[in-house]
Amino acid sequence: MNTIKTYIKNNKERFLNELIDLLKIPSISADSAYKKEVLNTADFVLKSLKNAGCEKVELCETPGYPIIYGEKIIDKSLPTVLVYGHYDVQPADPIDLWTSPPFEPVIKETAIHPEGAIFARGACDDKGQMYMHVKALEYMTSTGNLPCNVKFMIEGEEEVGSESLAWFVPRNTEKLANDVILISDTGMIANNIPSITTGLRGLSYVEVEVTGPNRDLHSGLYGGAVANPINILTKMIASLHDENNHITIPNFYDNVEELSVDERAEMAKAPFSLENYKKALDIDAVYGEKGYSTNERNSIRPTLDVNGIWGGYTGEGAKTVIASKAYAKISMRLVPNQDWKEITALFKNHFESIAPKSVKVVVKPHHGGQGYVTPIDNIAYKAASKAYETTFGKTPIPQRSGGSIPIVALFEQELKSKTILMGFGLNSDAIHSPNEHFGVWNYLKGIETIPYFYQYFTEMSSEK
Amino acid sequence: MNTIKTYIKNNKERFLNELIDLLKIPSISADSAYKKEVLNTADFVLKSLKNAGCEKVELCETPGYPIIYGEKIIDKSLPTVLVYGHYDVQPADPIDLWTSPPFEPVIKETAIHPEGAIFARGACDDKGQMYMHVKALEYMTSTGNLPCNVKFMIEGEEEVGSESLAWFVPRNTEKLANDVILISDTGMIANNIPSITTGLRGLSYVEVEVTGPNRDLHSGLYGGAVANPINILTKMIASLHDENNHITIPNFYDNVEELSVDERAEMAKAPFSLENYKKALDIDAVYGEKGYSTNERNSIRPTLDVNGIWGGYTGEGAKTVIASKAYAKISMRLVPNQDWKEITALFKNHFESIAPKSVKVVVKPHHGGQGYVTPIDNIAYKAASKAYETTFGKTPIPQRSGGSIPIVALFEQELKSKTILMGFGLNSDAIHSPNEHFGVWNYLKGIETIPYFYQYFTEMSSEK
Numbered sequence: 001m002n003t004i005k006t007y008i009k010n011n012k013e014r015f016l017n018e019l020i021d022l023l024k025i026p027s028i029s030a031d032s033a034y035k036k037e038v039l040n041t042a043d044f045v046l047k048s049l050k051n052a053g054c055e056k057v058e059l060c061e062t063p064g065y066p067i068i069y070g071e072k073i074i075d076k077s078l079p080t081v082l083v084y085g086h087y088d089v090q091p092a093d094p095i096d097l098w099t100s101p102p103f104e105p106v107i108k109e110t111a112i113h114p115e116g117a118i119f120a121r122g123a124c125d126d127k128g129q130m131y132m133h134v135k136a137l138e139y140m141t142s143t144g145n146l147p148c149n150v151k152f153m154i155e156g157e158e159e160v161g162s163e164s165l166a167w168f169v170p171r172n173t174e175k176l177a178n179d180v181i182l183i184s185d186t187g188m189i190a191n192n193i194p195s196i197t198t199g200l201r202g203l204s205y206v207e208v209e210v211t212g213p214n215r216d217l218h219s220g221l222y223g224g225a226v227a228n229p230i231n232i233l234t235k236m237i238a239s240l241h242d243e244n245n246h247i248t249i250p251n252f253y254d255n256v257e258e259l260s261v262d263e264r265a266e267m268a269k270a271p272f273s274l275e276n277y278k279k280a281l282d283i284d285a286v287y288g289e290k291g292y293s294t295n296e297r298n299s300i301r302p303t304l305d306v307n308g309i310w311g312g313y314t315g316e317g318a319k320t321v322i323a324s325k326a327y328a329k330i331s332m333r334l335v336p337n338q339d340w341k342e343i344t345a346l347f348k349n350h351f352e353s354i355a356p357k358s359v360k361v362v363v364k365p366h367h368g369g370q371g372y373v374t375p376i377d378n379i380a381y382k383a384a385s386k387a388y389e390t391t392f393g394k395t396p397i398p399q400r401s402g403g404s405i406p407i408v409a410l411f412e413q414e415l416k417s418k419t420i421l422m423g424f425g426l427n428s429d430a431i432h433s434p435n436e437h438f439g440v441w442n443y444l445k446g447i448e449t450i451p452y453f454y455q456y457f458t459e460m461s462s463e464k
Numbered sequence: 465m466n467t468i469k470t471y472i473k474n475n476k477e478r479f480l481n482e483l484i485d486l487l488k489i490p491s492i493s494a495d496s497a498y499k500k501e502v503l504n505t506a507d508f509v510l511k512s513l514k515n516a517g518c519e520k521v522e523l524c525e526t527p528g529y530p531i532i533y534g535e536k537i538i539d540k541s542l543p544t545v546l547v548y549g550h551y552d553v554q555p556a557d558p559i560d561l562w563t564s565p566p567f568e569p570v571i572k573e574t575a576i577h578p579e580g581a582i583f584a585r586g587a588c589d590d591k592g593q594m595y596m597h598v599k600a601l602e603y604m605t606s607t608g609n610l611p612c613n614v615k616f617m618i619e620g621e622e623e624v625g626s627e628s629l630a631w632f633v634p635r636n637t638e639k640l641a642n643d644v645i646l647i648s649d650t651g652m653i654a655n656n657i658p659s660i661t662t663g664l665r666g667l668s669y670v671e672v673e674v675t676g677p678n679r680d681l682h683s684g685l686y687g688g689a690v691a692n693p694i695n696i697l698t699k700m701i702a703s704l705h706d707e708n709n710h711i712t713i714p715n716f717y718d719n720v721e722e723l724s725v726d727e728r729a730e731m732a733k734a735p736f737s738l739e740n741y742k743k744a745l746d747i748d749a750v751y752g753e754k755g756y757s758t759n760e761r762n763s764i765r766p767t768l769d770v771n772g773i774w775g776g777y778t779g780e781g782a783k784t785v786i787a788s789k790a791y792a793k794i795s796m797r798l799v800p801n802q803d804w805k806e807i808t809a810l811f812k813n814h815f816e817s818i819a820p821k822s823v824k825v826v827v828k829p830h831h832g833g834q835g836y837v838t839p840i841d842n843i844a845y846k847a848a849s850k851a852y853e854t855t856f857g858k859t860p861i862p863q864r865s866g867g868s869i870p871i872v873a874l875f876e877q878e879l880k881s882k883t884i885l886m887g888f889g890l891n892s893d894a895i896h897s898p899n900e901h902f903g904v905w906n907y908l909k910g911i912e913t914i915p916y917f918y919q920y921f922t923e924m925s926s927e928k
Contacts, residue, residue: 321772
């Protein structure tokens, strides 16, 4: 299968240009102002799958944005790989921190990516990583190297909670039947340290609203005598962590999996420099739950972060006002066994219970998803590991990620199949941040590695 | 002097229309986008003073917005009243809570104002109350009833800290020489309970910025391991009050005047219904410093309120981000003897000292001013009291206000004269809030009452 290297070499410019065209469409699912662009992106993906060799492609309507489905079935007795990805992206703000416009992709060299990286919102998460699969399929179909059946399911609401996918999957279990689900929406440790993500955190995302007086008030005439909803909100949020940075919501930790000493020792072996970490973020100290290392804090431990807060006068100058309302968006990352709906309910009950009588509090759940741990003793993991070995020349390290792909747990439940997370991005790729990018080397390495997974997975399945 | 009633009756429509024209100009000093309108308002005031009978009017340039000066000196041996007011207004946001546009004044009836109230930003604070003095002057000069000398000093930066006035006053002490300073920029208890404000709180206004990582981060990949500046900011702000709602800044209360039991008992006699107060604000409970009543909390006690807070994603939907920065605007109302510059320094030192090592904190002072207590045993207070008695038929109640007119303490220091605060607005007039208004009855009652103050003050001065 050495032809893949040649194929990539001959088609590199086209592969990059096609991805750049895809990145130009601002498919921001969180903001309804971009509805048309999200739909245009769905069409783009549909055509790409058709061009890459899918024999059947469908734009599947849902209560929200459509899901793009594609398949190429070569022999029903062979295994089937289901590729999942998403065509929507995070909002681009704060826009002014981007060094080039988020939807005008450019390739620039960086210290970590001397061969250049594509800068654009969605470059890594997930358009770039999703499109690797489309191009790997193109290679396999056009050169007669597709060893098994393949299905694609690409959604448009991953960044806002995958609600339509959760609606779609249980209604289409037969169509989506597969032997393994393959996703590239995670990262690896470094370009010379390949890794496979074996755990994902779950998520519960809520919005809170605190209402004090029925109108904005003059802070001189009322200050000190009336509950200020911003002061109250800060007090309520602050109380959600104790002095050791444990979360104080009752029963929050009830189902948290506690790793053994051995497991933690194994985790601690992953290459990590605290100095480089702090330097990359320009911080003097890390901060987190007492008793856990940085890598533990952002992978095996649950968290509670305010993602946005607002209230009162935020313009130029000064206004002496007591606002009527204050708001925050709060998300909790969860670990396997924590049920996101249960956690959302615990949060809501607790947050409402700590509100003083002088304000009214509304907690509005946004969305959520379960955490997930993938086994490393099945053939999907073994095939993926061997694929990395072939193209990277190194055995990949299994690694828990702090991120969430809420839908993975649902796939297991509804489709009864395991997911394998072959990510080719890096943590430094700034996903969800200004100046998101994806290494050109990583993009092409992904395209190179994926066909080997198909080959090894098919071979190992037949040996069972 | 019964002619004043007749004069008002004959000129009521014109008095209202002139004020409406003044209210149409959006003179928002906090927002530089309105610079032209602020300057136009200054011109409007200049012309009004000329038309009302000032023999000399001047637009006095300053480092900021101009100060309008006017005078009519009839006899140097007679006393001189210096009228102070301001032509700038607060920002109008949140705009969507206004029932009519803030700069398109309309007269509407309300439960408290059955004769109608003018709804517009600045209607009460301070264009309406300032303009009462212009119209009272017009009456006195045009009917030969001006009993003493009068000077006007109307500024355009009261809502942003009066910095140019603080620059102007010490440079013009001779021009501004006077026997009493007269200000209408406060309120009274109710239309049937006249009151005179005898105390004002001081103010210290700061803006804080908390910086965590050098860019916005993905809350999954970094959540739990890096200080989230919004979480930290809420913790820092929450810690500024203890469980009894005392402010925790060291030495904050050092110079706070503690009232005697008798003084507090006297204050408690002012008519006040907690039930009506809560009902008017639609709150189930009041909230404030333990050990003090509502009226004490908002007048004789210092406070710390967040006037605005922002950070992270505040748009539609959800974004799983850890923001790089979080901000808040915080103001402290101070009581007499607390020095605002000292308090600002105490705040800055304390706030910086409580920041964890994992963030950087910047505290930027905005502006401030000293608190003030006016004596009630001087002839200015007595003359004002008698004027209210004449037109309201009731002796006014002396009352401490929670608001601030920072410049009053400066006047005493630089001009060596006392200030008398004859306010005709009501707390329910929603100053600094959406739907600010000023009762038509109150506007006209102010115009009626002011000339009596001139008369009694002149008479009492000659009796000295």
